[in-house]
Amino acid sequence: MSELEVGIIGQVVNQEYKYGFSTNIEMEMAPKGLSEDIVRFISAKKNEPKWMLEWRLKAYRYWLTLKEPTWQNFTYPKINYQDIYFYAAPKEKIKLDNLDQVDPELLKTFEKLGISLLEQKRLTGVAVDAVFDSVSIATTFKDQLKEKGVIFCSISEALQEYPELVKKYIGSVVPQTDNYFAALNSAVFSDGSFVYIPKGVRCPMELSTYFRINAENTGQFERTLIIADEGSYVSYLEGCTAPMRDENQLHAAVVELVAMEKAEIKYSTVQNWYPGDKEGKGGIYNFVTKRGSCEGAYSKISWTQVETGSAITWKYPSCILKGDHSIGEFFSVAVTNNHQVADTGTKMIHIGKNTKSRIVSKGISAGKSHNTYRGLVKINKKASGARNHTQCDSMLLGDRSGAHTFPYIEIGNKTAQVEHEASTSKIGEDQIFYCNQRGIGTEEAIGLIVNGFCREVLNQLPMEFAVEAQKLLAVSLEGSVG
Amino acid sequence: MLSIKNLQAEIDGKKILNGLDLEIKAGEVHAIMGPNGAGKSTLSAVLAGRADYIVTGGSVTYKGKNLLEMAPEDRAREGVFLAFQYPVEIPGVSTTNFLKTAVNEKRKYNGLEPMEATTFLKMMREKMEVVEMDKSLTSRSLNEGFSGGEKKRNEVFQMAMLEPTLAILDETDSGLDIDALRLVSDGVNKLRNEERSFIVITHYQRLLDYIVPDFVHVLYKGRIVKSGDASLAKELESKGYDWIKQEVEATI
Numbered sequence: 001m002s003e004l005e006v007g008i009i010g011q012v013v014n015q016e017y018k019y020g021f022s023t024n025i026e027m028e029m030a031p032k033g034l035s036e037d038i039v040r041f042i043s044a045k046k047n048e049p050k051w052m053l054e055w056r057l058k059a060y061r062y063w064l065t066l067k068e069p070t071w072q073n074f075t076y077p078k079i080n081y082q083d084i085y086f087y088a089a090p091k092e093k094i095k096l097d098n099l100d101q102v103d104p105e106l107l108k109t110f111e112k113l114g115i116s117l118l119e120q121k122r123l124t125g126v127a128v129d130a131v132f133d134s135v136s137i138a139t140t141f142k143d144q145l146k147e148k149g150v151i152f153c154s155i156s157e158a159l160q161e162y163p164e165l166v167k168k169y170i171g172s173v174v175p176q177t178d179n180y181f182a183a184l185n186s187a188v189f190s191d192g193s194f195v196y197i198p199k200g201v202r203c204p205m206e207l208s209t210y211f212r213i214n215a216e217n218t219g220q221f222e223r224t225l226i227i228a229d230e231g232s233y234v235s236y237l238e239g240c241t242a243p244m245r246d247e248n249q250l251h252a253a254v255v256e257l258v259a260m261e262k263a264e265i266k267y268s269t270v271q272n273w274y275p276g277d278k279e280g281k282g283g284i285y286n287f288v289t290k291r292g293s294c295e296g297a298y299s300k301i302s303w304t305q306v307e308t309g310s311a312i313t314w315k316y317p318s319c320i321l322k323g324d325h326s327i328g329e330f331f332s333v334a335v336t337n338n339h340q341v342a343d344t345g346t347k348m349i350h351i352g353k354n355t356k357s358r359i360v361s362k363g364i365s366a367g368k369s370h371n372t373y374r375g376l377v378k379i380n381k382k383a384s385g386a387r388n389h390t391q392c393d394s395m396l397l398g399d400r401s402g403a404h405t406f407p408y409i410e411i412g413n414k415t416a417q418v419e420h421e422a423s424t425s426k427i428g429e430d431q432i433f434y435c436n437q438r439g440i441g442t443e444e445a446i447g448l449i450v451n452g453f454c455r456e457v458l459n460q461l462p463m464e465f466a467v468e469a470q471k472l473l474a475v476s477l478e479g480s481v482g
Numbered sequence: 483m484l485s486i487k488n489l490q491a492e493i494d495g496k497k498i499l500n501g502l503d504l505e506i507k508a509g510e511v512h513a514i515m516g517p518n519g520a521g522k523s524t525l526s527a528v529l530a531g532r533a534d535y536i537v538t539g540g541s542v543t544y545k546g547k548n549l550l551e552m553a554p555e556d557r558a559r560e561g562v563f564l565a566f567q568y569p570v571e572i573p574g575v576s577t578t579n580f581l582k583t584a585v586n587e588k589r590k591y592n593g594l595e596p597m598e599a600t601t602f603l604k605m606m607r608e609k610m611e612v613v614e615m616d617k618s619l620t621s622r623s624l625n626e627g628f629s630g631g632e633k634k635r636n637e638v639f640q641m642a643m644l645e646p647t648l649a650i651l652d653e654t655d656s657g658l659d660i661d662a663l664r665l666v667s668d669g670v671n672k673l674r675n676e677e678r679s680f681i682v683i684t685h686y687q688r689l690l691d692y693i694v695p696d697f698v699h700v701l702y703k704g705r706i707v708k709s710g711d712a713s714l715a716k717e718l719e720s721k722g723y724d725w726i727k728q729e730v731e732a733t734i
């Protein structure tokens with residue numbers, strides 16, 4: 001590396017995290033720590049049916065028998081589960097259908113984040129479910145969706161209104177016993193979104209959930225469940241931010257997707273939790289289990305993620321391709337700067353015949369960060385004619401960051417076609433100078449080059465979010481050059 | 483407009499420019515010729531502000547300002563344009579998007595609002611005609627997979643878009659077929675005016691039949707060792723550089 005590169009790329013300065021404010025609002029908290037009583041408390045607060053409580057307790061008891069996993073490509077300080085608030089909710093009771101009764105402080109918070117829950121901005125045609133710490137604050141556009149038979153509400157509400165649907169599908173893709181953090185989530189999940197698209201319905205608008213962690217020392221454990229019935233289509237987007245805090249906060253979500261015959265689910269994430277400061281202090285631990293099941297023939301699940309935040313991101317949105325001819329896709333951009341860590345990728349499990357999967361992963365590491373792609377492509381014995389194409393590209397900024405790739409391939413059927421391509425590149429001083437010479441400053445140049453590098457993935461995002469994501473990429477790398 | 487005095491520069495501890503002098507007035511076209519490794523690209527890189535070249539002495543004044551103190555992007559915004567000998571590829575970034583950013587950065591520097599999308603696209607169409615550039619190239623990733631000639635044409639197209647006051651063309655003619663050479667030269671000629679000056683670095687007199695220079699200089703061992711009018715290029719074409727080299731050695 002030349003002097004120049006050390007000069008322009010090497011100096012790591014802290015980026016501005018513009019979502020780092022907290023909202024002063026009276027909260028109701030359960031006592032700190034985790035016990036059966038806390039699980040009962042949460043369930044009671046939400047007035048849940050008895051089976052739900054039993055389900056949670058089963059998860060909790062199983063969790064107690066587990067040890068935190070250690071196979072990942074990073075270490076983190078031991079989490080003290082007795083020091084976390086597992087339930088925090090704005091004190092004021094909120095009527096879900098009436099935004100006028102929502103605390104103005106809360107509405108202001110979401111305004112500041114650029115998410116208006118109020119009428120004027122609803123014209124953008126995106127239905128939003130906003131989750132603040134543990135509870136869902138508001139879901140917009142409900143009536144229009146109802147006309148089509150689309151259910152889009154918080155999971156707490158779904159448990160009251162559509163308990164049979166929830167009971168049928170919750171845990172069907174990610175069982176309570178799946179893994180350490182999934183078990184924890186199953187025991188204490190506080191809220192999240194629930195979506196049901198009836199047979200043959202194309203959801204008329206983008207559905208979007210916005211997660212915000214606010215209270216100190218809280219964990220956020222949301223649970224999202226999306227069911228697309230036969231021949232239906234839905235595009236769903238989640239966004240997330242948190243205030244700047246010195247301590248690390250745990251976020252352990254579970255997302256389950258179910259696609260029936262000929263149904264299609266497009267799930268996009270723009271993750272921007274607080275990444276911690278430039279010394280690596282604070283930030284969110286984002287330990288998430290996301291999985292979709294292509295239950296029916298010709299169904300399709302497509303994950304797109306743009307991961308720029310969190311101190312540690314640890315997640316593998318996956319597809320279980322059960323239905324014949326079903327398709328799984330994973331498009332990912334993970335950016336790490338300063339001391340951030342990302343260990344992310346996907347699992348594509350081919351079970352049905354002629355199933356197809358496609359993986360495009362773009363990792364960008366700056367500062368002293370580490371970015372790992374870890375993916376599994378598994379072709380079961382009976383999955384004849386299965387096909388996978390994987391492409392993993394890493395880009396390094398400076399010479400103190402790391403990029404790692406762990407592709408696992410298990411092939412149980414001879415007719416499978418599995419292809420893997422990987423590349424690692426550096427932003428060259430040549431490219432930056434070329435931009436400079438055209439009047440483009442170094443920061444903008446890096447933004448431009450990185451966005452170009454991620455083009456294939458960004459193109460998957462719904463239009464308005466693609467623009468946001470592009471800005472976010474540039475902001476995340478701000479200060480990664482001197 | 484550009485005044486280079488006793489310019490000395492080195493890279494990786496190796497001295498390349500050894501007291502180079504050059505005066506360029508507004509509207510003039512100066513051709514620079516010279517053997518391989520003489521320092522022609524080094525001169526263009528130093529003028530454009532490439533950081534791995536260290537200026538160890540001398541001065542460069544551009545439009546009355548100390549050019550060497552300016553950041554490379556500011557030099558560009560002030561109207562210095564370099565058509566690269568080896569244009570760089572930027573995957574995933576279209577020429578259109580790249581130029582939109584460049585044009586608007588320059589406008590911002592000059593206190594102007596970003597250009598309207600329709601105005602910009604109209605300008606693109608007009609300037610593309612100047613070099614008869616294929617439309618499909620502008621939507622492809624910048625220079626990625628472009629042929630040698632397409633890359634050079636794209637440089638001249640960018641020059642037309644950015645309307646510089648000082649344009650440096652570093653061997654823009656090499657790699658061009660005969661028709662393209664004519665087109666690119668025509669393009670440059672169309673951009674010639676009283677305010678705009680050119681430094682045209684080339685190995686071939688043929689280019690100078692199309693772009694007729696006001697002055698021709700020979701750069702050798704990091705200095706301008708001979709200057710003359712367009713006829714000097716013709717002389718070089720027939721006699722080569724040996725006689726100049728000998729002249730230089732004799733004076734040392």
Ligand SMILES: Nc1ncnc2c1ncn2[C@@H]1O[C@H](COP(=O)(O)OP(=O)(O)OP(=O)(O)O)[C@@H](O)[C@H]1O
Nearest residue numbers: 493494496498516517518519520521522523524525
């Ligand atoms: N990083 C470097 N370290 C050492 N020497 C270098 C470095 N970069 C360039 N040089 C040398 O500087 C000298 C001048 O190079 P330059 O590219 O300016 O020549 P040029 O006149 O443009 O040649 P050409 O006609 O072949 O394009 C050459 O001898 C070259 O090898």
Ligand SMILES: [Mg+2]
Nearest residue numbers: 522523524567
């Ligand atoms: Mg050269």
